[in-house]
Amino acid sequence: MKSNYSRRSFLASVSMLAAGTALSTSAFSFGLGSRKLKIALVGTGVRGTSFWGKRLVDVYPDLLEFVGLCDINPGRVEYAKKYMKVKCNTYTDFSKMIAENSPDLVIVTTTDATHHEYIVRGLELGCDILTEKPLTTDEDKCQQILDAERKSKKNVIVGFNYRWSPYNTKVKELLRDGSIGKITSVDFHWYLNTYHGASYFRRWHGLRQEGGTLWVHKATHHFDLLNWWLDSDPQEVFAYGDLEHYGSNNPFRGKNCRDCKHTQTCKFYWDITKSRRDVDLYVNNEKHDGYIRDNCLFREEINIYDKMSAQVKYKNNAIVNYSLTTYSPFEGWRVAFNGTKGRIEAWLDIPYHKKEALSQEELHALEMSQGGQEVARYEPVILHNVWGKHKTIQVPYERGGHGGGDKRLHDKVFKDPDKKDPFDRAAGVRDGAMSILIGIAARKSIESGRPVKIAELTDLEPRISRI
Structure with a gap:
């Protein structure tokens, strides 16, 4: 279906509304008029604050504005606000951020295993969703996302920049x-x-x-x-x-790279203190959630x-x-x-x-x-x-x-959503699902010793052609 888009409309990719139905092209068309696209970001690690944060603020100031930042770590989210140079409020409560700011778009850049929580909740609260890859981490969470998008009138797009x-x-x-x-x-x-x-x-x-x-x-x-x-x-x-290389395979290990007696002999030693950004974002905020950015890559829990x-x-x-x-x-x-x-x-x-x-x-x-x-x-x-x-x-x-993919993806999403793409590079929820289902099937194959069919994992049926 063809629509007339404003310059500030937001184009999502193709997505399947149900398994076995015809493919439909969905669009994030907000009817914003002259106002800017309102964005909320959840997950203020390095990827969220840079690629999906500061770069958008720097490159598209006339097209979008951040209305909320959210993270479970209050120190990181406050750092994100300063680093991105935005004036929006910060939150540790995702639903509260959505309720108080009514964003048009939620960008999800949390740890992979929690993507589904924010995608599903964001859809339920009436927001369109842009998530970092991967869509999620297992087939059950994937099905939750598929079901949630079908129930909502909103869309999910996955940020595949390599295309x-x-x-x-x-x-x-x-x-x-x-x-x-x-x-x-x-x-x-x-x-x-x-x-x-x-x-x-x-x-x-x-x-x-x-x-x-x-x-x-x-x-x-x-x-x-x-x-x-x-x-x-x-x-x-x-x-x-x-x-067979990392984790418990090494004969020695330490607490982390900053506090390790093997710094002179370990070829993998990494000095996080050389990066002011890593120190400000991670080291200074370890006290809030205990996350160690320069952990030992030979720790036995891997x-x-x-x-x-x-x-x-x-x-x-x-x-x-x-x-x-x-x-x-x-x-x-x-x-x-x-x-x-x-x-x-x-x-x-x-x-x-x-x-x-x-x-x-x-x-x-x-x-x-x-x-x-x-x-x-x-x-x-x-x-x-x-x-x-x-x-x-x-x-x-x-x-x-x-490889030049980042800026082209951003331009398509935020600057030229109505520009026809002969290579069909925009990725929707079905694309995100099919990419992770290969990896999930691979995990299950290793564990079971047998081939795993993609159709066993969710209600999506593989097609000969994507289009």
Whole structure:
């Protein structure tokens, strides 16, 4: 259904109202007139205060305003107000914040295991929801979200920024245009280095009850890319995984990096006091909730996997081989698509393909950065023809803001909601569900030793084509 949007209307993505029904395009059209979009943020950690906080305040001051900030930690939420330079009230009570401010949109950036609480409650209170990935951490919570959106007249959008990277979009374009024919199989491998990968085990993400394991928290990005690239839903998953590098595997451990007798010998030592922001946001507020940001990544309570491998069968009969390594010497990824007419190979940040002077820590900082000038550069995508020569396609590439995806996602959501997107990059609740269900199925497959069907987990039925 086509509608006329104002410049300040907010476009959500496609979502399924019920399993097996026709796909519908939903829109956040507030009819705001000249007033700004009112936003409330719950979860004032580093991601919430920066990407979904300060950047929006700095870039879109004429389009939106924050009317409330909420966190269970009163110290962090007060810091967030100062860091973001907003004048709104702060809360530790989510429902009270909504009742007193009537936001148009709630942005959820809490710990993954609590996403469903704020999404469901926000929908019940009449708000549209934008949630950080992953949508949630298990199938029961996922079903609660699906049910809540169906009952409400509001919508949920998931902040998948990787889709918006020009490099990833080029891969999508080649696949969409049939350059290799029908896609039959995919090899997709992601490498987290000993700086970034290790950081997950240092934080709350190292506990499966908080983050659902990296099958969900991290790999949801990768599975969403696959679902989008293949334009199909996953059908069945078989997986292996283990914890053999971090956690209790190390012969020594400490209380945390600041208070450890092994700082001179541990190669993973990280000095949080070098970051004023981390100290102000986390260290100074430990007294409120006990959360330690520089925890020991060898603590025995860690219960997630650090090596993962899965085979995913899609409804369109494509088969994917996927792996995630969390202690690689470098951080990067590679993917190869096999089709009836050819093959596509793509990769980013494989160091021996290109001389790179920056350290792994510096590369990660650049990827996460939200400002600065980009240096013009190109990265290759290789297109093979079964009966002919291969072709190298040079694709413009930006390192900052997750390959340029962050700013493009924000522009679509807050600046150009009515602009037609030929690549269907906006992600709704069904997209969020299908990405986490692969990871949830992988966990269950490891635990049971059997393949797990996606249809077993929620009432969503996999489709051959997403559209």
